[in-house]
Amino acid sequence: xxxxxxxxxxxxxxxxxxxxxxxxxxxxxxxxxxxxxxxxxxxxxxxxxxxxxxxxxxxxxxxxxxxxxxxxxxxxxxxxxxxxxxxxxxxxxxxxxxxxxxxxxxxxxxxxxxxxxxxxxxxxxxxxxxxxxxxxxxxxxxxxxxxxxxxxxxxxxxxxxxxxxxxxxxxxxxxxxxxxxxxxxxxxxxxxxxxxxxxxxxxxxxxxxxxxxxxxxxxxxxxxxxxxxxxxxxxxxxxxxxxxxxxxxxxxxxxxxxxxxxxxxxxxxxxxxxxxxxxxxxxxxxxxxxxxxxxxxxxxxxxxxxxxxxxxxxxxxxxxxxxxxxxxxxxxxxxxxxxxxxxxxxxxxxxxxxxxxxxxxxxxxxxxxxxxxxxxxxxxxxxxxxxxxxxxxxxxxxxxxxxxxxxxxxxxxxxxxxxxxxxxxxxxxxxxxxxxxxxxxxxxxxxxxxxxxxxxxxxxx
Ligand SMILES: [Zn+2]
Ligand SMILES: [Zn+2]
Numbered sequence: 001x002x003x004x005x006x007x008x009x010x011x012x013x014x015x016x017x018x019x020x021x022x023x024x025x026x027x028x029x030x031x032x033x034x035x036x037x038x039x040x041x042x043x044x045x046x047x048x049x050x051x052x053x054x055x056x057x058x059x060x061x062x063x064x065x066x067x068x069x070x071x072x073x074x075x076x077x078x079x080x081x082x083x084x085x086x087x088x089x090x091x092x093x094x095x096x097x098x099x100x101x102x103x104x105x106x107x108x109x110x111x112x113x114x115x116x117x118x119x120x121x122x123x124x125x126x127x128x129x130x131x132x133x134x135x136x137x138x139x140x141x142x143x144x145x146x147x148x149x150x151x152x153x154x155x156x157x158x159x160x161x162x163x164x165x166x167x168x169x170x171x172x173x174x175x176x177x178x179x180x181x182x183x184x185x186x187x188x189x190x191x192x193x194x195x196x197x198x199x200x201x202x203x204x205x206x207x208x209x210x211x212x213x214x215x216x217x218x219x220x221x222x223x224x225x226x227x228x229x230x231x232x233x234x235x236x237x238x239x240x241x242x243x244x245x246x247x248x249x250x251x252x253x254x255x256x257x258x259x260x261x262x263x264x265x266x267x268x269x270x271x272x273x274x275x276x277x278x279x280x281x282x283x284x285x286x287x288x289x290x291x292x293x294x295x296x297x298x299x300x301x302x303x304x305x306x307x308x309x310x311x312x313x314x315x316x317x318x319x320x321x322x323x324x325x326x327x328x329x330x331x332x333x334x335x336x337x338x339x340x341x342x343x344x345x346x347x348x349x350x351x352x353x354x355x356x357x358x359x360x361x362x363x364x365x366x367x368x369x370x371x372x373x374x375x376x377x378x379x380x381x382x383x384x385x386x387x388x389x390x391x392x393x394x395x396x397x398x399x400x401x402x403x404x405x406x407x408x409x410x411x412x413x414x415x416x417x418x419x420x421x422x423x424x425x426x427x428x429x430x431x432x433x434x435x436x437x438x439x440x441x442x443x444x445x446x447x448x449x450x451x452x453x454x455x456x457x458x459x460x461x
Pocket of ligand 2: 144
């Protein structure tokens with residue numbers, strides 16, 4: 001069975017994969033709670049002849065499915081978590097929750113996981129019929145949204161031994177990433193002071209709220225002196241109470257910091273910590289700094305991205321023939337007055353040899369990319385202008401065009417994996433580039449050892 005036959009095989013079996021993706025969409029389970037979704041994948045993989053290990057790295061909804069033996073070992077990364085509060089009826093071009101206050105697949109992870117699964121099944125089909133060596137590993141990676149699932153998995157060495165990892169993300173374009181996603185962390189700063197009556201005995205009080213405000217002001221001044229691609233955001237999560245006449249004895253904020261390169265982020269984190277300590281010093285209060293979670297930037301590997309891009313260009317995109325283009329048009333209308341020339345941005349956006357245009361988001365896929373060479377594409381599963389984490393993205397999740405965009409992604413991933421098995425020199429170059437980009441440094445998990453998935457889950461809920 002050659003590559004073309006594998007791609008036809010996936011097309012012929014597409015309906016099985018669409019059913020699984022729709023089931024994941026229906027269940028819409030959020031981070032750490034993806035029990036039914038993980039079970040559905042495990043059952044599917046076992047039927048396909050994969051050996052499944054459930055529960056990895058302290059995450060009960062993480063799993064791996066393995067088939068085959070020997071080199072190369074290719075990993076396929078699947079996600080399946082939904083987002084809270086984004087419930088939306090499928091195929092409906094108006095904002096209308098399916099379940100009031102319920103969850104929804106706003107990031108298209110129902111498609112993401114199944115598209116990656118198609119890649120794994122495609123490679124298995126190829127190796128099995130050709131009688132060639134190679135190990136196919138599908139990773140069920142939970143809690144991408146705010147849970148750093150892959151980061152915990154990388155910390156527990158789940159991705160060690162891979163020769164390469166492949167994945168994709170639903171998008172409104174067909175593209176290779178022009179640069180890394182940003183390294184990201186979330187840190188809670190909690191100040192403790194001393195309560196006192198603000199009129200009767202102000203001298204006895206030490207204001208935690210003053211400290212927090214001074215910290216925030218310090219960070220505003222810091223912004224001028226950080227890389228322009230770095231980001232700092234915060235939310236005040238505890239103001240210390242509603243009474244102005246009581247000196248606030250406690251106050252806290254949740255900070256998120258991002259930078260294009262993990263070591264830059266470590267530097268930024270230390271600087272923000274010093275500002276917090278300075279604010280505590282100025283106000284005679286104490287500050288507790290709690291690092292909650294972090295993800296690394298993605299290390300781009302041009303040798304792999306080029307192969308994936310070539311497959312993206314070579315494989316016919318089936319989205320144009322979708323049966324529900326009227327619905328796609330209605331979705332576009334909810335986002336713009338002027339109809340664009342085309343409902344989908346299908347012309348593939350090339351890989352960028354310089355890889356120097358950071359994407360202003362973050363993903364725990366970055367942590368896998370520090371362990372082994374990784375490549376991932378975006379494919380057009382949503383009409384132009386559709387943003388991730390929107391009700392429109394949820395509404396599109398079970399559409400014919402989304403299914404077809406997922407099939408296209410699965411075919412690209414399968415074809416890329418086959419190329420890697422057929423050309424060991426690509427993997428050799430990929431590892432050389434990986435060593436250059438990471439400076440040969442081993443993966444360093446940004447989450448401190450004392451933070452476990454259970455602890456993070458408790459903090460984030
Ligand atoms: Zn997302
Ligand atoms: Zn996502």
